[in-house]
Amino acid sequence: MTDSDQTSGMTRAPAGPGAHPGYLPGFGNDFETEALPDALPQGQNSPQRCNYGLYAEQLSGTAFTAPRGQNERTWCYRIRPSVHHTGRFAAIDLPYWKTAPHVLPGVTSLGQYRWDPIPVPQGDLTWLTGMRTMTTAGDVNIQVGMATHVYLVTASMRDEYFFSADSELLVVPQQGRLRFCTELGIIDVQPQEIAILPRGLVYRVEVLEGPARGFVCENYGQKFDLPDRGPIGANCLANPRDFKTPVAAFEDRDARSRVVIKWCGQFHETWIDHSPLDVVAWHGNYCAYKYDLRTYSPVGAILFDHPDPSIFTVLTAPSGQEGTANIDFVLFRDRWMVAEHSFRPPWYHKNIMSELMGNIHGIYDAKPQGFAPGGISLHNCMLPHGPDREAFDKATTGDLVPHKLAETMSFMFETRFPQHLTKYAAHEAPMQPEYIDVWNRLEKKFDGTPGVK
Numbered sequence: 001m002t003d004s005d006q007t008s009g010m011t012r013a014p015a016g017p018g019a020h021p022g023y024l025p026g027f028g029n030d031f032e033t034e035a036l037p038d039a040l041p042q043g044q045n046s047p048q049r050c051n052y053g054l055y056a057e058q059l060s061g062t063a064f065t066a067p068r069g070q071n072e073r074t075w076c077y078r079i080r081p082s083v084h085h086t087g088r089f090a091a092i093d094l095p096y097w098k099t100a101p102h103v104l105p106g107v108t109s110l111g112q113y114r115w116d117p118i119p120v121p122q123g124d125l126t127w128l129t130g131m132r133t134m135t136t137a138g139d140v141n142i143q144v145g146m147a148t149h150v151y152l153v154t155a156s157m158r159d160e161y162f163f164s165a166d167s168e169l170l171v172v173p174q175q176g177r178l179r180f181c182t183e184l185g186i187i188d189v190q191p192q193e194i195a196i197l198p199r200g201l202v203y204r205v206e207v208l209e210g211p212a213r214g215f216v217c218e219n220y221g222q223k224f225d226l227p228d229r230g231p232i233g234a235n236c237l238a239n240p241r242d243f244k245t246p247v248a249a250f251e252d253r254d255a256r257s258r259v260v261i262k263w264c265g266q267f268h269e270t271w272i273d274h275s276p277l278d279v280v281a282w283h284g285n286y287c288a289y290k291y292d293l294r295t296y297s298p299v300g301a302i303l304f305d306h307p308d309p310s311i312f313t314v315l316t317a318p319s320g321q322e323g324t325a326n327i328d329f330v331l332f333r334d335r336w337m338v339a340e341h342s343f344r345p346p347w348y349h350k351n352i353m354s355e356l357m358g359n360i361h362g363i364y365d366a367k368p369q370g371f372a373p374g375g376i377s378l379h380n381c382m383l384p385h386g387p388d389r390e391a392f393d394k395a396t397t398g399d400l401v402p403h404k405l406a407e408t409m410s411f412m413f414e415t416r417f418p419q420h421l422t423k424y425a426a427h428e429a430p431m432q433p434e435y436i437d438v439w440n441r442l443e444k445k446f447d448g449t450p451g452v453k
Contacts, residue, residue: 008179008181008186008206008249008251009251009253010181010186010249010250010251010277011035011036011249011250011251011252012035012185012186012247012248012249013033013034013035013185013247013248013249014247022185022186022246022247023244023245023246023247023290024244024245024246024247025241025242025243025244025245026240026241026243026245027226027238027240027243027289028225028226028240028285029245029285030283030284030285031245031282031283031284031285031287032281032282032283033185033247033248033281033282033283034077034248034280034281034282035247035248035249035250035280035281036052036280036281038051039051039052039054039077039248039280039281040077040281040282040283041056041077045058045075046075050077051077052280054077054078054079054280054281055077055078055079055080055081056075056076056077057075057076057077057078057081057082058073058074058075058076059073059074059075059076059200059201059284059286060072060073060286061073061074061198061199061200061223061286062223062286072223072284072285072286073284073285073286074184074282074283074284074285074286074287075282075283075284076183076184076279076281076282077279077280077281077282078183078250078278078279078280079250079252079278079280080274080276080278082276084272085202085259085272085276086259086261086270086272087270087271087272088270089261089268089269089270090268090269090270091266091267091268092260092267092268092269093267094128094129094131094267096131096132096133096424097128097131097132097133097149097262097267098133098136098147098265098422098424099133099136099140099147099166099218099262099264099265100136100137100138100139100140100145100146100147100220100265100420101136101138101139101140102133102136102420102422103420104420104421104422104423104426107420107421107422107423107426108421108426109135109380109418109419109420109421110380110383111380111383111436112377112378112379112380112383112385112435112436113377113378113421113425113431113432113435114370114371114375114376114377114378114431114432114435115134115375115376115377115425115429115430115431115432116372116374116375116430116432117213117372117373117374117375117430118132118150118152118213118374118429118430119430120152120154120211120213121152123154124154124155125152125153125154125155126153126155126156126157126160126205127151127153127157127162127178127205128157128160128162128260130151130152130153130154131149131150131151131152131216132149132150132151132152132424132429133147133148133149133422133424133425134148134149134150134356134376134378134421134422134424134425134429135147135148135356135378135419135420135421135422135425136419136420136422137354137415137417137418137419137420138220138221138326138415138417139220140166140167140220140264140265141264143220143221144220144221144319144326144417145220145221145326145415145417146167146217146218146219146220146221146326146327146413146415146417147167147217147218147220148215148216148217148218148356148413148419149215149216149218150213150214150215150216150376150429151171151212151213151214151215151216152211152212152213153176153178153205153207153210153211153212153213154207154210154211154212155207155210156204156205156206156207157204157205157206159255159256159257159258160204160257160258160259160260161202161203161204161257161258161259161260161275161276161277162202162203162204162205162259162260162261162262163200163201163202163203163259163261163262164197164199164200164218164261164262165199165200165261165262165263165264166199166218166220166262166263166264166265167199167218167219167220167262168196168197168198168199168218168219168223168224169196169197169216169217169218169219170194170195170196170216170217170218170219170224170315170329170413171189171194171195171196171197171214171215171216172194172214172215172216172217172358172360172411173189173190173191173192173193173194173212173213173214174191174213174214174215174358174359174360174361174373174374175191175211175212175213175214175374176190176191176207176208176209176210176211176212176213176214177189177190177207177208177209177212178190178205178206178207178208178212178214179205179206179207179208180195180197180203180204180205180288181203181204181205181206181249181251181277182197182201182202182203182246182277182288183201183202183203183276183277183278183279184201184245184246184248184249184279184282184287184288185245185246185247185248185249185287185288186246186249187246187288187289187290188208188290189290190209191214191360191361192292192293192294192360192361192409193290193291193292193293194290194291194293194314194329195288195289195290195291196224196288196289196290196291196315197288198223198286198287198288199223201287201288202259202276202277203277203288204277213374215358215376215411215413217327217329217413219317219326219327220326221317221318221319221326221327222317222318222319222320222326223317224315224316224317224327224329225315225316225317225318226238226240226315226316227310227313227315227316227328232299232311235297236297236298236299237296237297237298237299237311237313237314238291238295238296238297238314238315239295239297242291242292242295243289243290243291244289244290244291245287245288245289246287246288246289248279248280248281248282249277250277250278250279250280251275251277251278252275252278253274253275254273254274255273255274255275256271256272256273257271257272257273257274257275257276258270258271259271259272259276291314293314293331293333293360293409294333296314296331296333298311298312298331298333298335299311300335300336300337300339301338301339301342302338302339303339303340304339304340304341304342305339305342306339306342306343306344306345306346306347309330309332309346309412310328310330312330312331312332313328313329313330314329314330314331315328315329316328316329319416321416324352324416325353325414325415325416326415326416326417327413327414327415328353328412328413328414328415329411329412329413330411330412330414331409331410331411332364332365332408332409332410332411332412333408333409334362334404334405334406334407334408334409335404335405336402336403336404336405337402337403337404337405338402338403339400340400341400342400343395343396344395344400344403345365345366345387345391345392345395346365346366346386346387347386348384348385348386348387349384349385349386350382350383350384350385351381351382352381352382352416353381353414353415353416354378354379354380354381354414354415354416354417354418354419355378355379355385355412355413355414356376356377356378356412356413356414356419357371357376357377357378357379357410357411357412357413358374358375358376358410358411358412358413359371359372359373359374359375359376359409359410360373360409360410360411361373361407361408361409362406362407362408362409362410363407363408364408364410365391365405365408366386366387366388366391367387367388367391367438368388368390368391369388369390369438370432370435370438371410377435378419378421380418380419381416381417381418386439388438388439388441389438389439389441389442389443392442
């Protein structure tokens with residue numbers, strides 16, 4: 001049984017029993033799915049001849065000898081091998097998509113910065129031409145660090161495909177709906193969901209509802225994983241069953257097609273005479289997936305004090321240094337505040353992590369003014385930050401009754417590396433020059449006498 005998807009033109013396998021339509025549940029599972037019956041070999045990966053005349057091909061996301069718990073690979077059974085999906089490469093320029101190292105003279109990244117939502121320009125912007133890099137960190141050539149982008153998309157990619165050899169992409173929609181037609185299946189995303197697109201996976205991006213705007217974390221290092229829960233135990237935070245991986249889908253279509261590749265921060269194009277989205281069946285654990293942020297189960301203090309924001313980690317990309325991430329993806333969603341005799345908002349602090357925040361919708365409790373949905377803030381490593389005067393006054397004078405933060409969702413991309421501003425972020429994006437002044441109204445309350453002031 002198959003399902004021909006009219007929007008994308010891809011033939012898609014049905015979901016398994018009890019699964020969300022078009023998806024298979026679980027995080028890091030070893031999945032198997034086929035869009036045509038008996039397309040998936042049983043008992044071996046590479047038979048002498050595959051059914052339907054398909055080619056067997058392995059896509060490896062880690063070194064062959066990576067430890068079993070970290071080893072990721074997927075076997076694909078496709079109409080043509082991937083070597084048939086590229087030809088001679090020609091360099092192209094995507095001037096707004098930048099890659100680390102990218103440190104510019106005359107651009108000061110030392111500071112606390114905030115931007116208004118970036119307006120979506122008129123005209124056709126695809127996933128490639130609508131990407132705007134805000135910050136870069138680390139070095140793509142040694143596969144450490146990250147970049148943050150805003151995507152502004154008004155038009156679908158037509159007979160055009162893309163993959164990054166540099167990175168996996170974590171996509172956080174803020175408005176509009178997108179469809180990612182990938183080699184391994186179809187993922188639809190909307191605000192309050194995220195998608196992960198692994199390194200090396202070919203895909204096309206279509207606009208289901210536009211204009212579309214959102215945020216992207218480009219991860220040069222180890223793949224995102226679920227954080228260890230430690231004393232929290234086996235439940236809460238992001239539960240594995242809520243992650244959805246697409247069922248197999250393919251298109252068998254002959255048409256002149258453009259494939260764009262990102263490699264070491266450079267972009268190249270190649271032309272072929274067919275669609276590269278031709279995987280009829282696959283099995284493995286290296287794949288794209290989506291996650292509904294509304295299923296995230298936050299934990300927090302139920303008596304006093306405010307735990308570290310690390311308790312809100314959805315996904316983490318390890319750095320090789322235990323306990324210090326290359327990237328953490330942190331979510332601040334609606335939740336109850338119940339701590340007694342405690343300052344409930346995020347406290348004033350500075351730390352080694354560089355924190356880029358984005359507002360998906362609603363009001364962020366530590367910055368009730370000026371941080372609009374679609375907006376961005378950056379607090380680089382070891383630069384102090386915290387609540388503004390309004391948030392401080394409310395937190396220190398209000399009645400400490402149980403209170404629910406409702407209709408709010410913000411996130412943070414944080415990394416151990418300094419995040420450097422691009423020229424676009426420093427000079428073209430709508431930066432708020434007065435943001436640094438939000439702390440000026442904090443008053444000196446010390447008078448040398450004991451007692452609470």
